[in-house]
Amino acid sequence: MADRKPIESWLTDMDGVLIHEGVPIPGADAFLKKLRESGRPFLVLTNNSIYTARDLHARLRRMGLDVPVENIWTSALATAQxxxxxxxxxxxxxxxxxxxxxxxxxxxYILTDHDPDFVILGETRTYSFEALTKAVRLINNGARFIATNPDNVGPSIEGDLPATGSVAALITAATGKKPYFVGKPNPLMMRAGLNAIGAHSETSAMIGDRMDTDVLAGLEAGMRTFLVLSGVTQPKNVDRYPFRPSQVVDSIADLVDLV
Incomplete structure (x- = not known):
């Protein structure tokens, strides 16, 4: 990696990298502060489509993390684009x-249940049988199937929750139609994010806590990748994947001096 160009732009996942179960991870505030002071382009990414960028800005600010609205990129925004x-x-x-x-x-876009162009599945805590049945019937009638992200489970204080990927599998089983997933690890989300901040993959880095989404998406988008061990992927699991991150570190605190 010695011939790689210096990192000029940063993309970082949110859950597991900056926060964990609603609490900032040590070093996250220092990392974000240095990014803001450096003037380097950056984005905080999340596959979670529940909240708007303004919602997430407010939630992060209550935790003591200052991330401007324009520096937040969600799978919902990527899907809309x-x-x-x-x-x-x-x-x-x-x-x-x-x-x-x-x-x-x-x-x-017009949201309707009358002969829509697309059925779009996102994250929610209130999946209903009625809504899923309607989605199945619309897809069977010709609507194209899109999902914001492929994550099968999501984190909560009580433990894992079924997420978009799991519900998409249910709809696929009922229709025989697989969705197009826009969020990570689809590099489309990364490239759209890079374009949004005027960054280039050759001089950008992705920080994530998951090999199967963050690192894979960063790798396929042509970026340098950093895996932090403060979230989902554990050290013993890294070598089980057929690809590797550029570097493995304990947490975001280890990357502050690279900004």
Missing amino acids: FLDDQRPGGTAYVIGEAGLTTALHDIG
């Missing part, structure tokens, strides 16, 4: 929360 590029002014039946519906409204 993808749809705006693919089929501007389209229609969609949406299962999800405000983070997703707001992003779709902002690009001019």
